[in-house]
Amino acid sequence: MLRLTCPYCGVTGEETEFHPGGEAHLTRSGPGATDEAFRDYLFQRRNPRGVHFERWHHQYGCGKWFHAARCTLTLEVFGTYTAQTAVIPEHIIDAIQSRRPDWRPEA
Amino acid sequence: MSDPRTALQGAHFAGDVTVTDAGLIGMISIRGDQSDSGFRTAIRHVTGHDVPDQREMRGDATGGLAWMSPDDLMLFCGHAQANIMADRLTAALGDTRNMVTVLSDARAVIRLHGASVRDVLAKGAPVDLAPGKFEPGSIRRTRLGQVAVAFWLTGQDSAELVCFRSVAGFVFDWLSVAAAHGASVAYHAKPLT
Numbered sequence A: 001m002l003r004l005t006c007p008y009c010g011v012t013g014e015e016t017e018f019h020p021g022g023e024a025h026l027t028r029s030g031p032g033a034t035d036e037a038f039r040d041y042l043f044q045r046r047n048p049r050g051v052h053f054e055r056w057h058h059q060y061g062c063g064k065w066f067h068a069a070r071c072t073l074t075l076e077v078f079g080t081y082t083a084q085t086a087v088i089p090e091h092i093i094d095a096i097q098s099r100r101p102d103w104r105p106e107a
Numbered sequence B: 001m002s003d004p005r006t007a008l009q010g011a012h013f014a015g016d017v018t019v020t021d022a023g024l025i026g027m028i029s030i031r032g033d034q035s036d037s038g039f040r041t042a043i044r045h046v047t048g049h050d051v052p053d054q055r056e057m058r059g060d061a062t063g064g065l066a067w068m069s070p071d072d073l074m075l076f077c078g079h080a081q082a083n084i085m086a087d088r089l090t091a092a093l094g095d096t097r098n099m100v101t102v103l104s105d106a107r108a109v110i111r112l113h114g115a116s117v118r119d120v121l122a123k124g125a126p127v128d129l130a131p132g133k134f135e136p137g138s139i140r141r142t143r144l145g146q147v148a149v150a151f152w153l154t155g156q157d158s159a160e161l162v163c164f165r166s167v168a169g170f171v172f173d174w175l176s177v178a179a180a181h182g183a184s185v186a187y188h189a190k191p192l193t
C-alpha cells in the first residue's frame, strides 16, 4: 500500500484515492521526429527495480495531477511535487540520495 | 420551467445515525486564481466569505464556501438564489480569469446526524476521522466506497456530504447500511444502547 501526499491539497492518502499515470518526465516526440523517437515516446518505458518517477492523479480528491518519486521495490515514497515541474527538483534528489546514497539521476 | 427536485426526493433513514436528503441546495463552482487580490475581493464582496484556505470549509450547505482545489471553490446558497448569485459573481469577477458554473442540480447533499457519524464515514472513506485529526471547518474530498464524495463535519455528531447526482441513490443506500442499528463498530464513538 502506497501513501502519497498530494502537493496541491496537502492530503496524505492511501493509493486507492489516487490513480497512477505512468512514467514521468517523458520527452514528447511529435511531428518532425524520427519514427524511432516517436515509437520510443509512445511505447518504450523504463521499468526499474528501485527509484522511479511517476505521474499520479488525485482522482477522488482535488483532481490534480502531480509527480511522485518512489522505490518500486520497497514502495518507499521519497517525495511528491507539482506537475508544473519539467526537471526533478533538487530537494527530491536530496531526499532520494539520503535514502539511496549510490543513486544518481540519469543525464 | 420544470419543478426542481432533488435526486433523493426527501429520503430519510433512521439508524444509529440518521441519513437525510438535505433538500434543494444551490451550488456554484467558482474557478479562478485564489491568490489574485481582485478575485479575493470579488468573492468576499459577493459571498460574504473570505476565500477559504486549503481544505477549509466556511459555513455549511445552508450557506458556505468550500475549498475544492487550488483553483476551485464551491459556494453553497439557496437553490432559488443560485442563478442570481452566479450572475453577481460573474459581474464582480469581471476581467479576472474565472469560470462560474451553477451545479445545484448536478449534485446531491446528504445530512448525517448521530454520535457515531465519524465511524459511519470512516467505514467507506480512507480518511483519518479521529477527533483532533478531522474537525468542523475542514472539507475532505475523497471516495466513499467506490464513488467520489466530499464531506465536512457540522458538529461532533453531524456531517454534510455532497456527491454527484447520478450516484445519490447509491451513496444514500451505502450510508444507510453503514448507519443501520447493529452495524456500529464503536471505534470513534460508543454504540447506542
Ligand SMILES: [Zn+2]
Pocket: A006, A007, A008, A009, A010, A011, A058, A061, A062, A063, A064
Ligand atoms: Zn489533491
